[in-house]
Amino acid sequence: MLSLKQSLEISLGSIGSSKLRSALTTLGIIIGVAAVIANVSLGASFNEFFNDEIGAVGSNFIVIYSQNDNIFFENQLELIRNTPGVVGVSPINQQMAQVTYLSTSRQIDIQGVNSDYAEVANFNMDSGTFLDDNDQYVAVLGAEVANEKFDRKISVKNPIEITFRREDGGVITQKFIVKGVVQDPNTTFAQTGVEPEIRIFIPIDTMNEILGVDYYGGFFVKAESLEAVGPTGEEIDKRLARSLGVPSRDLENDDAKPYVLFDQLEILEQTNQLSTALTALLTSVALISLIVGSIGIMNIMLVTVAERTKEIGLLKSLGYTKNDILALFIIESMVVGLIGGILGTAMGIGAALIVNNYLELPNIFPVEQIFIGFAVAIIVGLIAGVYPANKAANMNPVEALRKE
Incomplete structure (x- = not known):
């Protein structure tokens, strides 16, 4: 009876006796395994990339906005602030305005916010500090605004002029002193509309005073944890709907509400679904290569059986059983798969590293x-x-021994 060691020796000898054929046989397995591992890694890397991008634009955030004016007032701000699970909330108003520094003017998005905004949006400062609730005519600039938008860089304590257009058609130009510059988060994910690098932030009370309004365009909210985002968002939704006169029967109907609410978990879920679907598609294609590789192994093993007919007959005549012969050829086939798996795994990891580094993705290998x-x-x-x-x-x- 053949031992496992003898079976392995015979199998390796058979594989080594026809190196080119064996190499071509394992090629299908190598490509299939490499493709599967590379695609799985890329899917995980994209998923991590999306999570990092979303985390860069906010921490446990909930975004509420309305296309209509005169929807949100101080009452809604206090209602959200007092909702269980909320640890920070900033009202938001924004207007595209003309900004002048020295002799250069540019159209830049101005956002009125309060001191909580920096915490909700995960801001880091390049220089200076962010707004506090006692500030009036000061501004915090995004990195791109401070460093690229004008002919000369804008630094802390430099004056800028902002020209606002009021609802009554009047135009007001006001001087602001730069208090800080926000560090560029280097994120390409703009679904939340944060993008601090291209904006200027001023105190919202000052902005509303200049514009002559007392309402807010929306809110940027921070929940106490990522797990609390969903329940906290639901509670805010219910309270806002009731305060704005939405009938109880329409609380679950988003179209009946005069505002839109979404949170970090919803965006994470969407991006996870996208990366999962992409990974599944690519992996399915890669599995086809494995199927092709398996057909190649079966074909070469059938050829091997035909070539070694006399050897099989000799082994049987010497007393080797059907199970011995079965084990011999199965082990040889598995060795081919094993070699292909080892080389394919190495190639897949290498390919994923190259692509991840080229696309500047994190290297994730499940x-x-x-x-x-x-x-x-x-x-x-x-x-x-x-x-x-x-x-x-x-x-x-007997027939095997007679085979020419």
């Missing part, structure tokens, strides 16, 4: 899924070798 891809290669080798091995094991030894 170990358990890599092991699954590796195991699949061996299983493919096993399955592909069953039919040829069974054919060899069922050969009549």
Whole structure:
């Protein structure tokens, strides 16, 4: 009876005797495993990238806005501020205004906010400090505004002039002193509309006073934790709807509300679904390569059986059983799959590293899924070798010895 060691020695000898054919056989497995592992890694890396991007534009945030004026007032601000789970809230008003520094003027988005905005939006300061609730005619600039928009860079304590247009058609120009410059978060994710690098932030009370209004355009809210974002957002939604006269029967109907509310979890869910679908699609395509590779192994094993017919007959005549012959060819097929799995895993990790570095993605390698891809290669080798091995094991030894 053949031992495992003997079976491995015979299998390796058979593979080594026809190196080119063996190499071409394992190529399908190598490509399939490499593609699966690279795609799984890329999917995980994209998912982590999206999470980092979303985290860069806010921390446990809930965004509320309305396209209509005269919807949100101080009452709604206090209602949100007193909602359980809320640790910070900033009202927001914004207007595209002309900003002048020295002799250069540019159209820039001005946002009126309060001191909580920096915490909700995860701001880091390049220089100076953010607004506090006692500030009046001071401004905090985004990095792009301070460094690129004008002919000369704007620094802390420099004066700028902002020209606002009031609802009554009047125009007011007011001087502001730069209090700080917000660090560029280097995020490409703009769904929340934060994008601090291209904006100027001023105290919202000052902005409303200049514009002659007493309402807010929306709110940027921070929940106490990511887990609390969903429940806190739901509670804010209910309270706002009631305060704005939305009937109880329409509380679940978003179209019946004069505002839009979304949160960080909703965006994370959307991006996770996108990256999962992308990974599934790419992995499905890669699995086709594995199927092609398994067909290649089966084909080469059938050729091997045909070439070694006399050897099989000799082994059987020497007393080797059907199970011995079966094990011999299955092990040879699995070794081919194992070699393909090892090389494919290395190639897949290498390809993922190259693509991740090129796209500036984090390098994420789900170990358990890599092991699954590796195991699949061996299983493919096993399955592909069953039919040829069974054919060899069922050969009549007398007929096999007569085979020319």
